[in-house]
Each structure stands twice: as structure tokens, then as C-alpha cells.
Amino acid sequence: MATIEDRAPAGAVNDDIGEEKRLALYRTQVVLREAEQRAFDLFLQNLVKGTSHLSLGQEAVAAGFAVAMQPGDLSFCTYRGHAHTLARGVPVEQVLGELMQRDNGLMRGKGGSMHLTSVDHGVMGSYAIIGAHLPIACGAAWRAQYKGETDVSVCFFGDGTTNIGAFHEALNFAAVWKLPVIFVCENNLYMEYTPIGLVTAVPHPAADRAAAYGLERIVVDGNDADAVYRTATTAYEKARAGLGPSLIECMTYRHSGHSRADPAKYRPEGELERWKERDPIKIYRERLAQFGIGSDVVAAIDADVKRIVDEATVACKAAPMPPLELLTTDVYADGGFAWRN
Amino acid sequence: MAELTYRDAVARGIAQEMARDPDVVFLGEDVAAAGGVFKTTVGLLEQFGPLRVRDTPISEQAILGAAMGAAMTGLKPIAEIMFSDFFAVCFDYIANEFPKSRYMSNGQLKCPLVVRTGNGAGSRFGAQHSQSVENWCMMIPGLKVVAPSNPRDVIGLLAAAVRDPDPVIFFEHKSLYATKGEVPDGEIVDKLGTAAIARPGKDATILALALMVPRALAAAERLKSQHGIDCEVVDVRSLVPLDTQTILGSVARTHRLFTVEENPRLCGWGAEIVSIVADEAFYDLDGPAVRITTPHIPLPAADILEDIALPTVDRIVDRVHKAMNS
Numbered sequence: 001m002a003t004i005e006d007r008a009p010a011g012a013v014n015d016d017i018g019e020e021k022r023l024a025l026y027r028t029q030v031v032l033r034e035a036e037q038r039a040f041d042l043f044l045q046n047l048v049k050g051t052s053h054l055s056l057g058q059e060a061v062a063a064g065f066a067v068a069m070q071p072g073d074l075s076f077c078t079y080r081g082h083a084h085t086l087a088r089g090v091p092v093e094q095v096l097g098e099l100m101q102r103d104n105g106l107m108r109g110k111g112g113s114m115h116l117t118s119v120d121h122g123v124m125g126s127y128a129i130i131g132a133h134l135p136i137a138c139g140a141a142w143r144a145q146y147k148g149e150t151d152v153s154v155c156f157f158g159d160g161t162t163n164i165g166a167f168h169e170a171l172n173f174a175a176v177w178k179l180p181v182i183f184v185c186e187n188n189l190y191m192e193y194t195p196i197g198l199v200t201a202v203p204h205p206a207a208d209r210a211a212a213y214g215l216e217r218i219v220v221d222g223n224d225a226d227a228v229y230r231t232a233t234t235a236y237e238k239a240r241a242g243l244g245p246s247l248i249e250c251m252t253y254r255h256s257g258h259s260r261a262d263p264a265k266y267r268p269e270g271e272l273e274r275w276k277e278r279d280p281i282k283i284y285r286e287r288l289a290q291f292g293i294g295s296d297v298v299a300a301i302d303a304d305v306k307r308i309v310d311e312a313t314v315a316c317k318a319a320p321m322p323p324l325e326l327l328t329t330d331v332y333a334d335g336g337f338a339w340r341n
Numbered sequence: 342m343a344e345l346t347y348r349d350a351v352a353r354g355i356a357q358e359m360a361r362d363p364d365v366v367f368l369g370e371d372v373a374a375a376g377g378v379f380k381t382t383v384g385l386l387e388q389f390g391p392l393r394v395r396d397t398p399i400s401e402q403a404i405l406g407a408a409m410g411a412a413m414t415g416l417k418p419i420a421e422i423m424f425s426d427f428f429a430v431c432f433d434y435i436a437n438e439f440p441k442s443r444y445m446s447n448g449q450l451k452c453p454l455v456v457r458t459g460n461g462a463g464s465r466f467g468a469q470h471s472q473s474v475e476n477w478c479m480m481i482p483g484l485k486v487v488a489p490s491n492p493r494d495v496i497g498l499l500a501a502a503v504r505d506p507d508p509v510i511f512f513e514h515k516s517l518y519a520t521k522g523e524v525p526d527g528e529i530v531d532k533l534g535t536a537a538i539a540r541p542g543k544d545a546t547i548l549a550l551a552l553m554v555p556r557a558l559a560a561a562e563r564l565k566s567q568h569g570i571d572c573e574v575v576d577v578r579s580l581v582p583l584d585t586q587t588i589l590g591s592v593a594r595t596h597r598l599f600t601v602e603e604n605p606r607l608c609g610w611g612a613e614i615v616s617i618v619a620d621e622a623f624y625d626l627d628g629p630a631v632r633i634t635t636p637h638i639p640l641p642a643a644d645i646l647e648d649i650a651l652p653t654v655d656r657i658v659d660r661v662h663k664a665m666n667s
Contacts, residue, residue, distance in 0.1 A: 115446070132402075132434070133406075135409075140413065337482065
């Protein structure tokens with residue numbers, strides 16, 4: 001079973017991150033938490049249709065990588081992509097609207113929860129076929145390398161992805177071509193319903209494969225946004241310096257089931273409670289206090305985020321369904337779906 | 342005007358587009374230093390350098406995924422999948438990723454790329470290196486699908502595919518690589534979605550694609566000389582978009598329809614066209630539409646078996662002659 005190996009030192013005094021970034025890390029995590037919790041509430045009200053895969057408990061990974069990014073950097077997400085999309089600054093209303101498949105959604109209801117995309121924010125899609133987006137992120141990185149552009153492509157995926165062929169093809173390809181791409185494994189200990197350790201030959205499904213591709217073995221505490229931020233920053237610098245890809249395994253835990261259909265009864269008793277002791281937002285509130293950031297500042301962020309999510313919820317409930325004409329738009333680049341004359 | 346092989350036309354078409362646009366890049370297995378296993382890309386590495394013409398590992402998912410990521414962020418990649426049979430190991434990109442990204446993102450994402458591949462039988466390679474799989478791609482909304490039958494069309498349709506803003510699957514026929522044809526000098530740019538009347542005729546319409554075009558033409562000559570049946574041969578060229586107007590126009594003149602398809606029978610491209618004609622031009626027909634196809638079998642390796650699996654000139658002549666006299 002995987003363990004957390006590299007915890008950030010509690011109460012670190014060397015403030016290399018700084019107050020502005022810390023507040024961004026905190027605020028981002030709270031946005032993700034509130035929006036995901038609201039998505040779950042809306043699902044219980046039967047207002048979120050289809051499926052949804054929440055990142056409750058995994059907020060520090062998305063926040064750490066997103067806050068460390070430069071504006072032009074590109075995110076490639078999985079079907080568990082709400083958090084990574086929101087972390088790039090996509091408005092909550094557009095994300096909730098898409099989950100509710102309304103006309104105000106990010107893709108006006110054409111993609112749904114599993115395919116959140118906002119090119120304007122650098123979110124180059126959320127991919128629901130396991131492993132598909134690792135090679136795609138390689139291609140975006142190849143474009144940057146070819147054109148001499150400095151953006152980095154970051155590809156997020158779960159522990160289960162490490163056992164599919166595209167993972168291994170992409171790692172080898174990126175290493176051989178020295179691409180500016182970062183592969184981020186969110187190891188939440190479960191491949192859907194099955195403990196990842198039961199179906200994987202090595203204890204750390206991503207990091208223990210790094211050596212096969214000539215890459216450094218990196219495991220980070222994925223519930224500590226500072227640790228994630230620092231690891232991400234190092235990987236971005238490496239990529240921008242032309243030194244090739246990184247593979248980073250973030251140890252974390254999802255508080256909810258795999259998808260909305262899953263009550264997660266397969267988890268051993270007490271496991272969820274133990275991980276909630278290490279809730280990333282709880283950890284980060286303590287961190288802010290250690291660095292002398294007042295509880296009034298924290299409370300103001302909490303209230304502001306709650307207001308934003310509440311307003312987004314009201315707007316989404318009032319938003320119309322997409323117009324029927326959207327059924328046949330954007331199949332081809334001419335905007336339509338004509339396949340014959 | 343010069344005589345060129347279908348094989349050399351591939352390299353000329355790629356070179357034409359790479360010289361025109363620095364965003365056109367090319368990747369695949371053994372395509373650079375080796376010049377391609379079918380020698381279709383000889384000289385491109387020397388002409389355009391290793392940053393634009395890149396050898397890849399045997400990783401078909403990485404090849405197509407990388408092409409897609411490059412395409413969605415500003416390049417115009419040409420990716421080679423050595424044998425079209427290998428589409429089965431990277432079909433996620435062909436079926437789920439390329440064709441759906443624009444739709445799912447409500448038009449935010451684009452995917453302007455070309456996948457070139459060696460398609461078709463005749464090389465005695467057996468069931469996993471000989472298939473005609475154009476129908477696998479034809480059925481997927483969001484893709485465009487072309488299959489040239491001659492060197493001039495290779496260049497012109499490849500140029501059109503590279504310049505097209507949608508993902509295009511470009512089927513080269515392995516058994517046509519050594520064939521020759523007259524090709525004009527200078528830039529050649531054709532149009533996707535256009536069929537060509539390869540031979541005019543008044544008694545029957547024969548639709549064919551790729552390797553089946555020269556066979557249909559040879560059959561038409563024999564049907565004329567031996568049986569007095571004057572066949573019009575339409576080179577379909579582009580399955581998506583499909584030039585139904587040219588096809589319906591031909592059927593309206595000849596009143597008979599035959600398809601000659603290398604793909605195995607079930608769900609072959611001809612079935613879709615026959616259904617269109619049945620739906621829209623039923624009363625133009627003087628007799629049943631007839632599909633001449635490879636049977637519903639995997640392809641054998643032995644030459645005497647492979648030769649009778651595909652529609653032959655003899656079989657085309659026989660089926661058309663019998664149908665026209667029944």
C-alpha cells in the first residue's frame with residue numbers, strides 16, 4: 001500500500017512561497033471545495049444530470065499546480081476535471097452550468113461533466129478515455145518545442161491510468177523527444193472501486209515506473225498545497241529550460257466515491273476519517289495561521305467564495321437549456337455536420 | 342507533365358505542403374531516416390530536417406495523440422500509421438478524440454491533421470497487414486476520409502487534406518505504390534468531397550475506390566469490347582464528404598448501379614451509397630443495385646486465395662454482364 005513519503009515540513013519558516021501565492025493557494029482550494037460540494041448537492045436535487053466525478057479531498061493538487069503555472073501554460077484533465085478547470089480561473093457558473101447541462105455551461109451542455117474545456121483559460125480539454133490525453137499533452141508540448149514557445153503542458157490523471165498502454169507510450173515518447181510536459185498522477189489509492197495496490201506491480205504506480213523512462217522518482221504529499229506548489233515550480237522550471245518531462249505522483253484521497261453512483265463502501269473502516277484528519281483545506285488553514293495570516297482574512301475568503309458559488313447556483317438554476325439547434329453544430333470546422341452534397 | 346509513381350507522389354505531396362507552410366510537420370515510424378517502409382517518404386528528412394520530419398517509437402497511440410495535441414495548438418501535422426490495420430491499436434484517437442473534440446468543446450478545440458496510412462490487400466501479408474478499413478472511418482461523425490487511386494490524386498488530395506481544418510484520414514493503397522501516372526508540373530491542390538468520372542459511359546454506373554478503380558476501368562473496357570455494355574466508372578475518391586451529386590447524376594443517366602469494394606461486405610462503403618440511391622433515386626434504376634465486394638472473411642496470405650478474395654476484373658465483368666442480361 002502506498003504511503004506518504006515527502007511531507008512538507010510543518011511550520012516551515014523559509015517563506016519561499018509568500019503571502020500572495022499562499023492566499024491564492026488557499027482561495028483556489030476553497031473554490032474547488034465549495035464548487036464540488038455544491039455539485040454534489042445539485043446532484044442530490046437531480047439538477048446535475050449524467051455522471052460526475054468529484055475531487056473533494058484532492059484540492060491541493062489542482063491548486064498547487066495551477067497557482068504555480070504561467071498564464072500560457074496548458075492543462076489536460078481527465079473526467080475528474082472540475083477541480084483542474086476551476087483552478088485555472090474558469091468561472092464557477094460556467095462549470096456548474098455545464099454539469100447541469102444548461103446553455104450557460106462552458107460548452108453549452110454539449111460536453112458535460114467529463115469534458116470540461118476552456119481554451120481561453122488554457123484548459124485544453126478533459127478526456128474521459130483513460131490515458132488518451134497523455135499523448136495529446138505530448139503533442140502540445142511538441143508544438144511549444146518546435147515553435148520555440150515557453151509554455152508547458154501539464155497532464156493530470158489518476159493512479160488507475162498508470163496501467164494503460166497510452167501512459168507508457170507517452171512517457172517514453174516525451175522522454176525521447178525531451179518535451180516540456182509534466183505528468184501529474186493523483187494517487188487517491190483507488191482505481192475506481194479497486195485498491196490500486198491490488199492491481200499494480202509496484203507500490204507507487206507512477207513514481208516506481210519513472211526509472212523505466214529515465215525520469216526522477218518523485219512522490220509528493222498531495223494534500224499539502226505548499227509541497228505540491230514547490231514540486232510543480234521545480235518541474236515547470238525544468239520543462240522551460242528544455243530539460244524534458246517530469247512525472248510526479250501526488251499522494252491524496254478522494255472523500256467521495258469514484259463517481260456519483262458510488263457510495264465507496266469498499267473502503268476499510270476508519271480510512272476516510274484518517275484522511276480527513278489530513279484534509280488539505282484544514283492543513284492549509286493551519287499553514288496560513290503559522291505564517292501569521294489572520295483568521296479574518298481567511299473568513300473573508302471563505303465568505304466571498306461561498307457568495308460566488310451561491311450566485312452561480314442561482315444563475316444556473318435560472319439558465320435555459322441549450323437551444324435544439326446546437327445538436328448539429330461544430331461537428332466539422334464549417335460549423336455544421338454536412339457529410340455529403 | 343511527368344510520369345510519376347503513386348509512391349513518389351506521396352513524397353512530392355508532403356514536400357509541396359511542407360515547403361508552403363512551416364507549420365506542417367510529419368511524424369511516424371521509420372519515416373525519416375529510412376524514408377518509410379514503403380519508401381513513400383524518401384528525401385523528406387534531407388529536405389526539411391529532423392525537427393519537421395521525425396521518427397517515432399512503435400507507439401501508435403503516442404503518434405496520433407501527439408499529432409492531435411500539436412494540431413489543437415497550432416501545427417498542421419501529418420502522421421503516418423504504417424499499416425491501416427494498426428488503426429485498431431490507436432482507434433481511440435480516430436474514433437473518440439480527433440472527431441469529437443470540436444463538438445464536445447462547442448467549437449473551442451480544432452483538430453486540423455492528416456493521418457496517412459497504407460491500406461489494402463495484394464501484398465500476400467495475411468489478415469493483419471492487408472485490410473481495407475476505410476469503412477471503419479467512414480462511419481465516425483467528425484472525420485473526413487479520402488482514398489486516391491492515382492498519383493495525381495495522391496498529390497492533390499493530400500494537399501487538400503493538409504489544408505483542410507478537419508481531421509482527414511488518407512488511405513494510400515499499398516498495391517498502387519508502384520503504379521505510374523501522368524502528373525502536371527507545379528503545385529497541385531484538389532478538392533475533398535469530389536468524385537471523378539474516370540470513364541464516361543451510358544449503360545451502367547460502376548463506383549470504385551482506390552485499387553478497385555483500375556480494375557473497374559479494365560472491366561469496363563472488356564464489357565464494352567466483349568459484350569457491348571458501355572459502363573461509366575466513377576472514382577469515388579472521397580467517402581466523407583461524399584459527392585452524392587456526381588453519383589446520383591451518373592445513375593440518372595445510366596439507370597444501373599454497381600459498386601466495387603475491397604472492404605469486406607458488411608457495412609462496406611457501397612452499402613451506404615446503395616441506400617442513398619435507393620432512397621433518392623429508386624425510380625432512376627432499371628434493375629437492382631449490385632455490390633461486388635470482398636467476402637465477409639479475414640484475408641488469406643496465399644496468393645491464389647488472396648487473388649480470388651478481392652473483386653477481380655473477371656468477377657466485375659461477370660457480375661455486371663449477368664445483371665445487365667437478367
